[in-house]
Amino acid sequence: MLIRRRRGWELGENRATPEGLYLRRRELVSAMGLGAAAFALPVVASAQDKDPSARLYPAKRNDRYGVPTPMTDEKRATTYNNFYEFGTDKSIWRDAQKLEVRPWTIKVGGMVEKPFEIGIDDLLAKMPLEERVYRHRCVETWSMIVPWSGFAMRSLVELCKPTGSAKFVVMKTLSRPSVMREQRDLLYPWPYTEGLAMDEAMHDLTFIATGLYGKPIHKQNGAPLRLVAPWKYGFKNVKSIVSIDFTDKRPVSFWEKLQSSEYGFWANVNPQVPHPRWSQATEKPLGSDQRIPTLLYNGYAEFVAGLYTDRKAEKLFM
Ligand SMILES: Nc1nc2c(c(=O)[nH]1)N[C@H]1C(S)=C(S)[C@@H](COP(=O)(O)O)O[C@H]1N2
Numbered sequence: 001m002l003i004r005r006r007r008g009w010e011l012g013e014n015r016a017t018p019e020g021l022y023l024r025r026r027e028l029v030s031a032m033g034l035g036a037a038a039f040a041l042p043v044v045a046s047a048q049d050k051d052p053s054a055r056l057y058p059a060k061r062n063d064r065y066g067v068p069t070p071m072t073d074e075k076r077a078t079t080y081n082n083f084y085e086f087g088t089d090k091s092i093w094r095d096a097q098k099l100e101v102r103p104w105t106i107k108v109g110g111m112v113e114k115p116f117e118i119g120i121d122d123l124l125a126k127m128p129l130e131e132r133v134y135r136h137r138c139v140e141t142w143s144m145i146v147p148w149s150g151f152a153m154r155s156l157v158e159l160c161k162p163t164g165s166a167k168f169v170v171m172k173t174l175s176r177p178s179v180m181r182e183q184r185d186l187l188y189p190w191p192y193t194e195g196l197a198m199d200e201a202m203h204d205l206t207f208i209a210t211g212l213y214g215k216p217i218h219k220q221n222g223a224p225l226r227l228v229a230p231w232k233y234g235f236k237n238v239k240s241i242v243s244i245d246f247t248d249k250r251p252v253s254f255w256e257k258l259q260s261s262e263y264g265f266w267a268n269v270n271p272q273v274p275h276p277r278w279s280q281a282t283e284k285p286l287g288s289d290q291r292i293p294t295l296l297y298n299g300y301a302e303f304v305a306g307l308y309t310d311r312k313a314e315k316l317f318m
């Protein structure tokens with residue numbers, strides 16, 4: 001009886017229980033005098049079940065691209081989200097907790113030496129983890145500054161071994177309409193798809209986030225791995241990736257498919273190029289009442305502007 005009850009906590013509820021409460025429960029168990037030996041092992045196992053990558057964070061910070069301030073509160077960045085698979089408003093964080101992120105397999109294919117699949121924990125073991133504090137600018141004009149952990153996308157591309165003919169990389173989000181309920185709405189071109197040109201993907205600023213605020217990345221923010229290309233509008237940053245394909249044709253991304261007159265492929269931040277329905281000159285940091293000026297390439301021009309000197313004919317800023 002007792003064991004079944006305890007298992008109940010471990011396997012279900014605990015996953016959604018804030019850490020403090022969880023630890024207090026452990027204290028309660030020992031205070032009840034229920035024998036440390038009987039409980040210690042299962043409780044430890046439960047902590048690992050929760051997320052086997054937890055011990056990898058926090059990772060050492062890399063400040064090569066600056067450390068912008070002020071940092072957005074964790075609570076705000078994790079309770080105000082865009083993740084349309086769970087719903088079209090910003091308050092999907094509770095529903096996103098239903099997403100199971102283990103086991104999690106990433107399929108690599110297209111123009112590569114040899115297609116393969118890799119589990120997220122095997123991938124994490126191969127990648128050089130670090131933390132980077134980046135600006136994030138949503139096309140809707142809200143913004144944030146958060147500490148991502150993860151690895152340069154270049155390390156992942158190198159692992160994939162694309163062939164010389166690959167010009168673009170395409171990444172897709174999981175399809176799981178049982179929990180991603182908005183995927184039942186077939187008016188959207190699911191699964192969420194995004195892409196980068198190869199030189200963008202290989203740029204050292206381009207990041208794959210697997211952690212956030214020194215912990216495994218929150219489900220609502222795209223667990224267990226999502227793209228972070230901080231000089232582009234937020235919609236490029238595809239969440240909960242399950243496939244990576246290399247191709248020689250420019251992919252059409254989710255928002256571009258829905259509304260190509262408003263959302264393009266390059267989507268570089270530029271305060272002087274308005275969205276067809278609103279200005280992009282300023283932005284509202286999450287948690288602030290004051291709008292601030294938006295920066296060209298979201299403040300990363302010195303690093304990435306060179307990627308576009310030979311692409312002037314393209315619609316670079318939508
Ligand atoms: N799969 C998926 N990825 C997505 C989105 C989405 O709806 N689905 N929204 C995008 C948009 S518009 C933004 S601004 C960012 C938001 O990331 P955040 O919730 O971690 O702040 O995720 C991007 N990635």
Ligand SMILES: [Mo]
Pocket residue numbers: 082137138139140233234235
């Ligand atoms: Mo966005």
